[in-house]
Amino acid sequence: MQAIIVEGGRPLVGGVRVHGAKNSVLPILAAAILAPGQSVIHNCPPLSDVAASLDILRHLGCRAEQHGTDLTVDATALTGSSVPDALMREMRSSVIFLGAILGRTGEAELTFPGGCELGPRPIDLHLRAIRELGAEVKEEGGRLHCRGKLTGKEIVFTRPSVGATENAMLCAVTAEGTTTLHNAAREPEIVDLQGFLRAMGAEVQGAGSSTILIQGGRPLHGGEYTVLGDRIVACTYLAAAAAAGGAVTVTGAQPGHFSTVTAVLAEAGCTVRTGPDWVELVSREGLKGVRPIHTAPYPGFPTDAQPPVLAALARGRGTTLFVEHIFENRYRHAQELCRMGADIKVEGRVAVVSGVPSLHGAAVEAADLRGGAALLVAALGAEGESRITGLRHLDRGYANLEDSLSALGGRVRRVELEPSAEHRTVF
Numbered sequence: 001m002q003a004i005i006v007e008g009g010r011p012l013v014g015g016v017r018v019h020g021a022k023n024s025v026l027p028i029l030a031a032a033i034l035a036p037g038q039s040v041i042h043n044c045p046p047l048s049d050v051a052a053s054l055d056i057l058r059h060l061g062c063r064a065e066q067h068g069t070d071l072t073v074d075a076t077a078l079t080g081s082s083v084p085d086a087l088m089r090e091m092r093s094s095v096i097f098l099g100a101i102l103g104r105t106g107e108a109e110l111t112f113p114g115g116c117e118l119g120p121r122p123i124d125l126h127l128r129a130i131r132e133l134g135a136e137v138k139e140e141g142g143r144l145h146c147r148g149k150l151t152g153k154e155i156v157f158t159r160p161s162v163g164a165t166e167n168a169m170l171c172a173v174t175a176e177g178t179t180t181l182h183n184a185a186r187e188p189e190i191v192d193l194q195g196f197l198r199a200m201g202a203e204v205q206g207a208g209s210s211t212i213l214i215q216g217g218r219p220l221h222g223g224e225y226t227v228l229g230d231r232i233v234a235c236t237y238l239a240a241a242a243a244a245g246g247a248v249t250v251t252g253a254q255p256g257h258f259s260t261v262t263a264v265l266a267e268a269g270c271t272v273r274t275g276p277d278w279v280e281l282v283s284r285e286g287l288k289g290v291r292p293i294h295t296a297p298y299p300g301f302p303t304d305a306q307p308p309v310l311a312a313l314a315r316g317r318g319t320t321l322f323v324e325h326i327f328e329n330r331y332r333h334a335q336e337l338c339r340m341g342a343d344i345k346v347e348g349r350v351a352v353v354s355g356v357p358s359l360h361g362a363a364v365e366a367a368d369l370r371g372g373a374a375l376l377v378a379a380l381g382a383e384g385e386s387r388i389t390g391l392r393h394l395d396r397g398y399a400n401l402e403d404s405l406s407a408l409g410g411r412v413r414r415v416e417l418e419p420s421a422e423h424r425t426v427f
């Protein structure tokens with residue numbers, strides 16, 4: 001087992017470039033199977049979730065290779081339409097392959113994704129959209145069987161869902177006729193999916209607004225596309241700089257995509273300046289509590305940025321109230337932060353974070369991806385040494401994390417734990 005060891009209390013200074021957005025790469029990789037031919041996708045980070053997607057593509061008969069940050073997928077020889085349970089379990093968001101497989105082959109079979117670390121993850125909106133487009137969907141023994149000829153339709157989502165919007169787009173580009181998605185999710189990663197689908201020859205417009213129009217049935221071919229920078233990774237580095245103190249410039253992501261987060265960090269006492277693809281954050285005075293933070297679908301405060309920002313505000317003056325509206329079980333980092341001396345009370349969807357003058361290092365374990373990022377943020381601002389385990393979660397969404405933080409002056413290193421050290425909880 002591996003751990004990240006952090007010697008906290010050192011300011012972070014310098015520049016860091018964020019990698020491509022995980023949440024863009026995954027649906028774009030699914031889209032690549034929609035047509036025969038080769039697609040090239042640039043700016044893809046080496047993440048375990050990306051590797052899991054490539055395994056699914058290979059299982060389906062595609063050629064899929066990663067050279068640095070370029071991915072090449074050739075879906076000409078696609079043979080399969082079913083994804084085995086073991087591959088589905090690797091990554092909860094593999095349900096995104098449902099729409100693409102169905103769109104390409106007219107049928108799809110995969111495991112019903114269960115809950116995940118963040119609580120139940122229903123897919124009723126995905127299935128309703130696919131049914132409305134004409135597919136027959138059967139659920140048998142935990143497997144989903146979908147088949148049918150798809151026809152364009154007006155679909156009204158009862159709530160904006162990123163995955164359901166993407167799945168509906170993936171099916172609809174292959175359906176005969178026009179599909180209109182109402183109350184669609186508006187995340188930048190959906191605009192990225194639209195960009196790649198257009199590069200494949202699809203006619204899609206409106207992504208980024210709540211109405212997406214798809215003219216289905218256009219001939220599709222492989223596409224070439226560069227994925228946008230990861231706004232949540234950018235927020236994580238900014239939260240780390242806010243927590244540890246210092247002056248950090250984050251490049252490679254568009255500040256307009258996470259302005260709700262930079263506004264909070266500015267309100268907490270940081271000086272924030274932005275340009276077209278950079279954000280500079282200076283944190284010198286310590287942080288103070290801010291007005292209540294409600295997570296919301298884009299363009300609201302992103303649920304994925306809640307854990308690292310909460311961790312930063314755990315040390316400082318004043319109290320901040322967080323209200324989590326997207327996922328039920330998204331405060332598992334709070335109890336670990338309390339082991340570092342934080343004062344956080346969680347009740348249901350609400351967390352009350354009372355800033356403390358200092359945190360201390362501790363042995364803590366990540367229970368989910370962004371929760372792991374929260375522990376790292378807190379450890380960078382804490383006094384003494386922390387040991388973070390549960391790295392399989394962090395590796396799903398962050399590449400080169402230790403190197404990037406070390407380059408900023410953080411003392412962060414990954415170590416292999418002796419089996420006997422795995423259960424030791426004190427240093």
Ligand code: UD1
Binds near residue numbers: 164189
């Ligand atoms: C995506 C992101 C994830 C982010 C989340 C919210 C990817 C790969 N993951 O996840 O990082 O945290 O958006 O921004 O892009 N819901 C239903 N029924 C459904 C689908 C969703 O009730 O069929 C609910 C969910 O339980 C949740 C809310 O809708 O409460 C939003 O979920 P959704 O936008 O679908 O998130 P994901 O696409 O799973």
